[in-house]
Amino acid sequence: MKIQQEGILELLDINGSGQLCLDVDSSTPSLAIGMVKRGVETYIYNNDRRIESNVRRQLELDGVESQIFFYQEGRDDLKFDFILLTQNKINIEALLVFRKLLNSNGTLLLNVNNERLKKVEKLISILGFSEFQIYLPFIGKEIPAFILPKDDFERYYHRYWSWKTVNISFLINKLIEYLFFFRLKKTWFIRNSIVLLRK
């Protein structure tokens, strides 16, 4: 399960260098560990030092010898290639602060929970990023089995649920289909959606 959480990192163009700023909470040290393993210099942006020590302990357990840094506010000399944020509800003010910390071609990865898709689209469109892509997770309560760009979601969904016979399962799946479309109609709360924003 720990390693599956790293799956979202694969959506980033990581080439073994660069710097990451990560706003982690106690539940997501695996993302910091995952970035360190991928050769990215990792800074943790959090006021809680216990999180840093937790990540360091995990790195030791995994046998990964690397430096984790603690980002201190006011370090204007530091700019990042990647910024990872885990937010339940989108916090525009925080996003604007982190936007300033990005390199000119930097990518901000936003993990949003329990937010309406329609609202997510509206909010990120006003942030002034050059491009953005929304990804939706599919199957799996906490950890997605796969993550698709929003536009592809419907196509993959049809492929996944193509049943060869009509039976009770088919009808149940039609109900699930209705719920998914309901979700795609942007009125459903999205769990664990990923938004990639390029500066």
Next chain:
Amino acid sequence: MKVLSRNCSHYSSIFVVHDKGKAIYKSSSSLNGILDLENEIKGYNWYNNFRSNEIDVSVELKTNHYIKIKIQYIDALVPSINKGYLKNIDYIELAIKHYVEIWSKLPSNFNTQPIHGDFSIEGNILFKDHNVYIIDWEHFSEQEASIGFDAMYLLFETMCIDRNCSKLVLNHVVKMINFLKQNNCLDDVFTNNPLKSTILFMKKNRHIWGEQFQKMPVLNFSKKSIEMIDAYLNKELSV
């Protein structure tokens, strides 16, 4: 645009990302996953020795705790195993023929031969204009099995997922076994009790599949089914 199409599924610790129309990336940050992907590169390199048109594979990023490999995107058809054995019969024959093309080129003075380890029309064999491409070499193993194991695995896996042990299916399996024998691509160990021998090999060599061993469909045959299928195949093969 990227799609994370496998997030450590089927007990593996490998991520698969499709960059549509461009490439497929497989990566892992766990020790077992890294070993599997290094193995996959070995498998592709071995396979490319026997192909006129090679499949491009390269290491995209490697650190002490992470590996990402890039595999050429092949725009080809992936049959749906869920349609059943009989509806996939053309693909099964093409796959077995391709198996013979590749494995018959191996020197026959070795008792054991390399195996793919997951030779399945469920996503691991691609078809395009009568060309066959074997992909997903993470369970590749050199000098591990008697020749014919992968082919037997393909036949029995398709049969198992279809849950179809009809005479039509079994007679086709007999036809494929005879074809493999005629082309010296089936060891005698698989001609007597073919299904039991295939399962026995897997159980004795479960290290090849690691934690993914438990996902292998062929292991789901009941004892009764194994006896019934082997009895029929033994009878037909002795004729």
